[in-house]
Amino acid sequence: MSELSERKKQILAAVVEQYVKTGEPVGSKGLISSTGMSVSSATIRNEMSDLAAMGYLEQPHTSAGRIPSQKGYRYYVDNLMKNREIDEINKRIIEAGISSAVGDPERLIARASEVLADLTKCACVSSTPGGDAVIIRKIELVPVGIHSAMLVLLTSNGILKSRLCRLDCELTVTICEQFYNIVKSCIIGKPASDISVVSMQTVAASVDGDVFAMLPLMAAVCELARSVSDSRLVLGGSSNLFSHKDYGTGAIELLEFLNKREPLSEVISGISEPLNVKIGRENLYRQLENSSVIVAKYSVGGDDSGTIGLIGPTRMDYENIIPSVKYLTNLVGRLITQAIEE
Amino acid sequence: MSELSERKKQILAAVVEQYVKTGEPVGSKGLISSTGMSVSSATIRNEMSDLAAMGYLEQPHTSAGRIPSQKGYRYYVDNLMKNREIDEINKRIIEAGISSAVGDPERLIARASEVLADLTKCACVSSTPGGDAVIIRKIELVPVGIHSAMLVLLTSNGILKSRLCRLDCELTVTICEQFYNIVKSCIIGKPASDISVVSMQTVAASVDGDVFAMLPLMAAVCELARSVSDSRLVLGGSSNLFSHKDYGTGAIELLEFLNKREPLSEVISGISEPLNVKIGRENLYRQLENSSVIVAKYSVGGDDSGTIGLIGPTRMDYENIIPSVKYLTNLVGRLITQAIEE
């Protein structure tokens, strides 16, 4: 695979780096002045011409400089990138950014997404920990008035959801007890995705008690359970996309794409390596043809649990961004592991 | 003030409405064909010329049609708009959109903002109920493991905040009791904005008990209290701004402005009427010179409590948007009042 001569590699790397920095196609002369190579522009031209023929570079038009092709980016990411450690400054920024949310997994992921998006000027899509098999761990009902109560639901992965609930009739001690009975026997320990209004009703029907009174509570529990599964995806910094001139008006289309949940979850799931880079048309979706997606997994207590994904223009600063993503996912995994252990 | 002849009013209204609809400057002929007025284009030209001289219309350049000036929009909004009732369809959309969040004030505001933003294609900024005098009503501490607990905080305005909290040492019954004692004597009934780490520490110091063990809990309570005051602003649908060609690339700048919290809260606060329309440079901020801001207050239990604000291009469909905002604020006020009454 490594059929490229040393000098070709050096040139390819230089083209990628300069193009990433300036956004302008890079020409033979410009390349010399930026790298300080001691050959003439004609030599560079020959080499670049070779690289173009091999498919690593391409030309917007005859009389322009060269820009990396997708294959070129790919080769760069796989073989040429140096500096695989995170920058000390970025490290600090990340740590400071998430410090306020360390104890709470859901908020941690939200903060992490924002910080990473800010840092990289990309959009960040993350999934909260737990996969599809999130289990309901605890439910609390706290009366706060004659007709209303707060409901709190905690899952095995440390996600906490709460809401107020208003009853049509008075909230008596009896009703509370009945509620807890039902919860204990039919909800605790079940996967969140299994809780539906229908399943609840059949449960309620089979139990003695004031089914009618409890209906709003049951509905609220379902809604909380649903929000656990639904809100697994967190999208941060999507407005950053507008700051890249690469997208032009395409940014709007991309934003619309990101606001659809289903394809997005496909984008950041289903990777096998701990960190995966998909460049341009390597992505399954046409809407991402000018974007690169960097996805990394974090693990909680040793098991893969969720992912953090970055979406930005193909022309992104892989060299700095990849280590940041790597660092953040490790950190997040560690912190969540810590937060949910007993 | 009403120095305009009937025909001038009719023309001004027609210009505003047609320009709002098409985005193109409207000329004398086009105006005739769209209104069906039975005068010649020359007459219209004379009238439009007058209106321009009076400052109600302006010309992008000599040989273009007329567009409303800010003064023209103002006159239109104050005097010419008909149809001050909400459209039945919009009513349905709003009701359906917020139905899932009716019982929970915070989520209700969030949904309301999104629905309104969607409906109007504007950005929506709302404040959660309660003003600055939100009082802590209830705090619950529920152990979920040896070292961790969930903390739930409820305020007088029905805002519920919860998070996980991890302790450095074991969470004993004694610690729970001490915690509740402190909470009961020093936190419940206090304004959320008064709770700070410092005040907590002085409290803790004056109380017998394991101050060190309780520190994480206290910090978490502070953080929750702070998040009650901090997250009072909800911003929805900001990406809608990109769909208006009026803004062009200015949309990016506007978006950046909206992402700053402080000026934004000034924009939607400090109005005296129940519904206020600020057009273009009537706004205090330069960044809003091409935007109009519609702000309406909702009241909970008879008191002004929060506001819902819409931000969109000056060329917006005031005639439909204003009634929608009015309707939504009333509805939200009613629903929150209902949700937090005992």
Added chain:
DNA sequence: TTTAGCACTCTTTTGTCCCGAGTGCTAATC
């Protein structure tokens, strides 16, 4: 194998011209 030199290509910019839309004015009409 590298390099200097030069013709060539293609984009971008600038300038010019022309067309169309719409106005403003004047004189005629109701």
Added chain:
DNA sequence: GATTAGCACTCGGGACAAAAGAGTGCTAAA
């Protein structure tokens, strides 16, 4: 006195051409 028809005028935008600039590809020499 208000309205209208007619017409000259203005200005922006598109089409087209020429010039400038950047960079290549090729050839021939080192």
